[in-house]
Each structure stands twice: as C-alpha cells, then as structure tokens.
Amino acid sequence: MLTALHHNNDSVFRLSLFQEFPTLMHYQSFGGYEALKQALTGNPVNIIETLAAAGLRGRGGAAFPTGLKMQMVRNNAEPVRYVICNADEGEPGTFKDRFIMSHIPFQLLEGMTLAAYAVGARKGYIYIRHEYPEVQDTMRRSIAAASAAGLLGKNILGQEFSFEVEIFSGAGSYLCGEETALLSSMEGKKGRPRLKPPYPTQYGLWGKPTLINNVETLANISMIISRGASWYRSLGTSDSPGTKLISLSGDVARRGLYEVPFGTTFREMIEEYGGGMKEGGSIKAVNIGGASGVVVPPWELDCTLEYQSCQERGITIGSGAVFVMNESRSILANVHNRVEFFLHESCGKCTPCREGLRQAGRIIHRLIAGEAELSEVDNLERYTRAMQNAAFCGLGQAAGNSLISSLRYFRQEYEEACLDSTQRFERREVTA
Amino acid sequence: MKLETINNNIETIVKEKQALLQILLAVQDASPENYVSEDSVNEIAYSLNVSRSRVYSTASFYSAISLKPRGRHIIRVCINAPCENAGKQEILAVLEDQLGIILGQTTSDRQFTLEGVSCLGACYASPAIKIDNTLYGDVTPESVITILQEYRKEAEDVDCSAS
C-alpha cells in the first residue's frame, strides 16, 4: 500500500505501522476498545454529548453535526433502530474509507458500537461498495474477530448491551452513497434517492429510525471518547475541530492519504504533504471534492480547510479528495471526464439531472471536437444551473459543480474551443 | 438456478423482497458466466412473489450486475479523472489490443470481459485496474501484458488438467 498517513501524537487514528492484516490485538495495543469499555458503564447520552462538544461533523460530504444526528435517532419513540456505516466510497479520487477499513477496521467497528450504544441500536450494517471485495473480506474477518472477543454480538464486554454488524455489498452505483439511495438499495430497490423529509433519522432502513454515517466519521468516535472533546478541539480550528483525511492524487510528487488538521491550506497540502508538484511542474488547477467537487485555479489554494471558509469561497470539501492538475492538463478534458462519470452514474429519476447531463455531455463533446458555438457555452451554463437549482437529490445538484466552477475560472478555455471564437482565429493566424 | 442452492451465500433473510440486491449478487457469483440469466430473474421473481419487471429493474440499475453472459475473468479499468490523467487510455489500448475486443465486450473464448469502472479507490496508484477481486495499481502498458499472461497461463493450465 503506497498510502502514507501523516501520523503523530495528535492523530485521530490508532495506527503506528502498516500491517498487511490488521489484528485486534494490534489495535488493542494502541488503546483500542478502551473507549468502549469506559462508555458501556456510563449513560449512552454521554457519548452524544461528548461528540457534540467535540464538534464532530459528518465526513462524507454533507458535514451534518454528528451529535445532533445521533440525538434525533435516540429521541425517536420507535424502539427498533439501526446504525449504518456508509462505506460506498464512490467519489472519484477518494480512498480514505478503503484505507480505514483495510488498516484500522476495528477502529471503525468500535466507533459503530459506540454509536449504536448511543442511539440504542442493536443491529448495524456496513454498506461497502462492490468495487472493494477485498475490503469486504477484511471487514468480515474483523467482525468475526471482534465477535469472538466479546466486542460484538450478545452482551458486549459482559454488559447488557448487544450489537451485531453485518456487511452489505453495493453493486456498482455511485448514487448509493447518497443516504436515502443507499437505503433503497438495501431494501432491494434501485438505488434511487427518496424524498426528504422524512429523514433517515425518523424513517430510515425498513422505516425505522436509522443513523447513517460515513466510515471516517464513525472511525473518529472512539478517540474522541478516549481523549475527550477538549483534546479533539485542540486539533483543527474553532469552526472545524479535528482532522480530515485528504486523498491527494494527480500530478503531485507524493500521492497518498494524509491526515490533515482543519485549518491547513490547500497549498500546504500540496506543497508540504504532497511534496510539491511531480517533476517540477506548476499547478494549473485543482479539483477539490471529487467529481461532485469544484475545479479551482492556483490562486484559490490559500483557502484554509474549514467548513466556513470553504463555503464562503464556493469550495466543496466533500469527501476530501484533492486532485492536482499541472499546466499540461486540459480543463475541458477533465470536465468531460466528470460529466461522463455523472452520465454513467445518474439514477435517471429526475429531469434536470438526466436530461441536463445528456445535453451537457453533448455540448462538451462538441467543444472538444471543435464543433460548438459560443452560444452553446451559455446553454451549458444554463443547463447546469437548472441541475443545481432543481435536481431531486444532493448528488444531482452537485453534478454540475465542476462545470460551473470551471466556467467561472477557465471560461476562456471553453470559448477558445468554439467555432466562432475570435481568440481561436487569432491563435490560428499565429500558428499559420 | 434454484434459490435454495444459493441461500447459504446470503447473510440477510432470503425470501424477502429486501434481500433482492444481495440475491442478485449471489446468483451472479454462482454463475459460471458471471451474469444473471433471464431464468434466474424469473425464478427470483417467483420466489419473492414480486413482478419480473421489479427484479429486472433492480438488476438493470446496478452496473456490477450483468444481464449478459460474461467471461471467466472480468477486467475492470478505472475510467475516472485521476486514472485518465495517469495514462488510462494507453492501458486500455493495450488491453483491447491484447484481447482483441473493445470495452464492454467478451473474448470469443469466454475467458475475459473488459469493462470500465468508476473509481477503484486506488488513485494513490493510478492508473489502476482490477481483475476479478485483485487490484493492480501503477500499471504500465508493459506490466499489463505480464499480468494478462498470468491469467492466460492459468486458464491454459485449467484447460489442460480438464482435458
């Protein structure tokens, strides 16, 4: 595994060296399951209060406060509740959940168990994408090991609390990373999103209140419980406490997964963690947040990784994917790839996403082929706006992010590609 | 395929509509041709007491489920931006050339099916491909040929021992 996790005493993750087969003993030697021992003797509400005090927010992309979500499930009158770990890591350029499940599976299981105790669930599922069969195996083995050690199953650690975890395989649909589509998928339906409200916290899996959290979010829990909310808040910033896993890829010297405290700038990620550009290249653009994220030019990279400041600059942290492009890369080609991705992954339920992407795909295709006219760039923008404004689900609304942001920063590249572009003529004369 | 024969593969409660996706995946895994046949769709619909079109609807939605017979080995090439920029196109060209098929097709000896896949979560090692359950990162046009040869050799060994 080429991934290098930035690691020191202030890491949220219990990991010292990479092991091919993570063992329970290894995890426990780093203080694993101490948090669970401690929590199971106390009031479940303590967990929720600690997480709320720590300011933990969902790491899957939506950044919803975790403590609040747990409270909503806990407060539900319905006694049957579920905890679902969303491990449908489909956002291109992201590999943090793969890493956690492959190397520290027990930290995820401990986090899930703590979450289940907090919300009063007895059953949990890990929805792992189909593209990760080896990860599914690791998680299955880890569940078996934890069960054998009395850390899962009936009367965990000799206490009254029981909790079982089962693996649920996805089947090749990016959209199932959207929580309600994930629920539809688990219920044997097409992975299409559902209407919200009702939210999964009220009406989730099979109609029961359900806590759905991303792998990274759940893996954060045990350390917060162990070391406390104030320790967690000492990492990161007051707006965004803690750390974030950043999947760094593209034309950087050291691609990999880095645990980055909130407050780090994107430039620092590339220069310090990623060792700068590969082969001395320069940055043309950075795609932040994966296919549903934005494309920004180098001068936006001084933005700090914080929910508030990113939102103000229109940057989507999303899953934490940072994909760097050097000056030789074509923005149009990149956006084309993103649109093709969404054309493959759209569920096809709503008109703006299905038909908007269809038209966007045609226009970009024509742009690349040199057949488009300038007016089509305006149309492209209009279709994308319709998707952002009116698509059924968050993913449909985000499908146009790379288009809108690249049109904002790199419109010239679009226009140069048009048949009736004046720049194009000038360029031709120069080359002639 | 009779559902009873695949029950053991399914962790969730079988005979419930809820398990449809897991049933489809299990049926596909048990199929030597890596797909869900029309007979299976009908059988599943009958067993779960749902319409055939409902079963087909779920089956056709997911890209990991095939409704057409596929080869013994499925080669999946990541087609997303990080792999695209890292030279996916050359890798794909070599694979297409070596196998004599294009993306989405199955070799005539039914050994290999070549598919595109959305992000394998290996962007730290792009370009990446996956053959069955094995991930290959940082592949080059040369290494892909070597990898392919191993699978071909294994296929020949199987054929020899069979005959």
Add this chain to the structure above:
Amino acid sequence: MMKLVHFELNGQIVEVNQGLSIMDAARQHGVKIPSLCHHPDQRVKANCRVCVVEVEGQRNLVSSCSTPVTEGMKVRTNSPRIRETVQTILELIFANHPQECLTCVRNGNCELRHLAADYGIREVKGEMTCANAPLDISTPSLVRNPNKCIKCGRCAEVCHHVQQTGILYSHYRSVDVSVEPEYGKSLAEVACVLCGQCASVCPVGAIHERDDIKKVWAALDDPEKHVVVQVAPAVRVSIAEEFGSAPGTIATGKLVAALRKLGFDRVFDTDFSADVTIMEEGHELLHRIKTGGVLPMITSCSPGWIKYIEHNFPDQLPHLSTAKSPQQMFGALAKTYYAKRAGIQAENMYVVSIMPCTAKKFECQRPEMKDSGFQDVDAVLTTRELGRILKQAGVDFSVLSEEEFDAPMGISTGAAAIFGATGGVMEAALRTVYEVVTGKELPNIEFTPVRGMEGIKEAEIDLSGTKVKVAAAHGLGNAKQVMELIKAGQADYTFVEIMACPGGCIGGGGQPYGTTNAVRKQRIEKCNGWAKDVRNFLHYVFNYSKL
C-alpha cells in the same frame, strides 16, 4: 377539526389546511403550478421538477408537489430564477421528445404541449436526442411509443401500485432509463392485461389505445355492410366530457343521436345483452348453490380481469361464471338472432362496440368469440376514440337533440345501467336470484368495506333463510387480495364481482383523459341516481319474465 396554517404566497398571507402540499395550497389560492409527474391519485414522485418554487431559507428550489406547507413559510412561485429553471427543464424534455405534435394522438390534450404553450417555449436550444425505437404494436389494445416517454413514472405507478399487474416499470439508469416490461419485451409477450390504466394516466402520447377509427370508417363507408353499434353503459356518463361537459353528465339521448349521424344502420344498447348477462349469471349462481358447484362464483364481464386470472390464477378459473361479457353476448346475438330477424347475412354485418375499455379490443378478437361463425364483434372504439370520430364527422354534440335506441336490441330493462359502477353487476344478478327464489323484491343491499382492504366491499343477504355472503372488488390490486383469500380457502363468499379498473367500467382505461378518482366518484353518483329508478323497474321485469 382540520388545523389551519398560514403562509406567504407570492407576498400575500394565505390560510390553508395543514398537510397540504405547496402545489395544492397554491391552487386553492388561484396559483396554478405546472406539473407533469404529479397525479392526484398517486404517491408523490417529484421527478419531473417542473413544479419547483422558491422557499425562503432554502438554498435550492423545492418541488411544490412534495413539500408540505408549514406555518410562516414564505413561498414564491414566480421569479426570474423559477421561470428560467422551468423553461430550461421543459426545453430539456422537448430535446428528448419527438417533435410530432401535429400528428400525435394526444394533439389537443397533451399535458406537455399545454405547458409548452403556457411557458411560451419558442425554440429548443439543445441537441435533439430522442431515440427512434420501434413502437410496440403487439397487442390489439395498446400502442406504446417509447420515444415519447418522458419518464414521469405515472404508468409504472398505476401498473405496480394500483393494478399490481407489474408490467411497466422503469429500468436501467441515467439517460438509458426506460419504462417498459422487462428485457424490453412487448406487451403481448408479458402478462399485461391490457386494462389501459397506463394510457389513462400518461401525460403525453407514450402509451395510448390502438386507434380503430379507420376500420370503423371503412365499414361505414361500405354500402354492402349493415353496420350496427352497441354502447356500453359507462360511456353515457363520460362521453360528454369529450365535448367539455362536467364529469358524470348523462348524455344517453345525445349519444344515440350522434351515432346515427355517423351513419350506423342501427344504434343498439349493450344494456340489452347486459340484461341477458344478469339472467345468465343469476341463474348460474342459483344452479351452483343448489347443486354444490364451485363457489364463490366470480363475474366474468371484465376482459382485463379475465386476462388477469388466466395469467395469475389459472388454477382458479372454475370460479368464473361461464357467462360471456355483455359485449360478446351482444355480438353473438346481433349476428345470429338479429341478423335472422332483419333478414341480413351475418357476413354482411359489421358490429362496432363503444366501450370505456381498452381490453375489450382484445376480447373481441379472442378466437373463441366466434359464435356466429364470424368474429362476433368486429371493432371496438373507446370513449376517447368515439370523441375523436365524432369530431372528424363534425358532429356538434352540444346542440344535438336526444334520440332513442333502435329496437329490438336497444330495448333493455335498464337494470344494466348500474353495470358501469363497481358492484353493479353483482347487485343486478343478486336481484334476479332473490326474485326467483323469494318472489319478492330485494331490499337495498348494505355493503360494508372489508376491514383493511379499501376497494373491497362485502354484504350479506338472506335468501329464504340461507345467508349468502357476497363481495365486490374493483381494481386488480384489490382483486389480487380477494383471489389470494379464495385460493387459500379463507373466503366464505358465495358470489364475487371483480372489475379490472378502479371504480369499475366508469373508470375504464378507455375513458376520457383526466379520469381521476374524483371524476370516478362523480360518474358513479350519476350511475347510482339511475339505479334508484332501475330498482323499481327491475321488480316489474322479473315478474314479467316469469310469465
């Protein structure tokens, strides 16, 4: 007492009942929000997105069909952002829709076309992307044009949720989404019952009745042919809607006049053969009760229902009454009894039915429906087709004066008038049985809904000391529940009426567009109004028939 909420609609504070969607609330206050996937009788889908509005505090637009109004909510239904979005979405739909409006069967009543007009769409800027897939013309009842489908999901909803026949469903994903049977099969290759409810709810021309108007014109234009027409009871409460009247307007006399204007040689009434059906079924029931035959006996008038039981409960067929449907009894009698009386060769006769039903087109060409030696019923026009053929002939329905059906097959007791609404066939047959057994008139039947099964009602009548339990179900989803009880031996019914369509024939798949449950109720009320007179009349008829 319904709780009221107040919200701001385009700057004005208005009051509505709690629980209403923004769309319904706005409509109550004179603001019509466009919609395509929305259907008042169906679950909210919110997938077409043309109904989006602005709600203060929400970053994106929200679909008004799916968002309930809450106290203090501030809603805008008209702004530059909304107009641009809705126009763009409409353009996106058009770019994937054949521009064949002038030659489309839905020309004039297409919901998409209405929106195009309302929103002033004058050009479609996108690339035309509609497919050129072949039409499904595999059945005599329905034509499916996949190219015109806008993927609103209304047909799949009615097929899966209401009828539970499970034929049309959406498959694949993204731009490949298609709403069709599995494996792209034709309707003839799957267990489609041809009830036509899909066509009834389709907002565009993606699925519609097979148009048989040309066939009927050819017969009418042929001087050698003696062309007779029969009209089903349910058509007379709906045909006027085709000419702008309110749902449930009874137009029997005008209908007869209009059909004469089209040039039919005789205008007859399906009620004639419905009377025969009543007698047949009534006596068959009595026979089964007396001789220990298969019970419960189930009615056999609805061809969609017959096709449904054949596909889904083939082992339960002996429960069906052996009586033909009124349409087919009429056809057989027309080409035998009437032909002989009128001195016409059966081969020179052409029998047209006007039906509220698309499955009747299938029924008339079933191979066993040839008692006269020829196909007993030659062509079936739905109510919608009748509307169109009358417009082609320039018949001004509104100014017609009322006329009477022709003798002899236009004479009926009128009992069959209640056939059109759910429970009607059973009531009429029961009255026969009751009269035959007791010699008295059956008092009003008190139906009660079956607990937990909306759409199924049951009653018990005392037949000279013998308690007879009966039930009526309409809509195939309800029929399925009843059949599962019967199959499991858990139903103690003696007689069951099943109609394929919700509401019975008045809610048939061939009825005018806009047949919602509210419209069905209006039509049923008119049928029931009729029924009062009919019940008195029945007593006379049954006494008369004993002579």
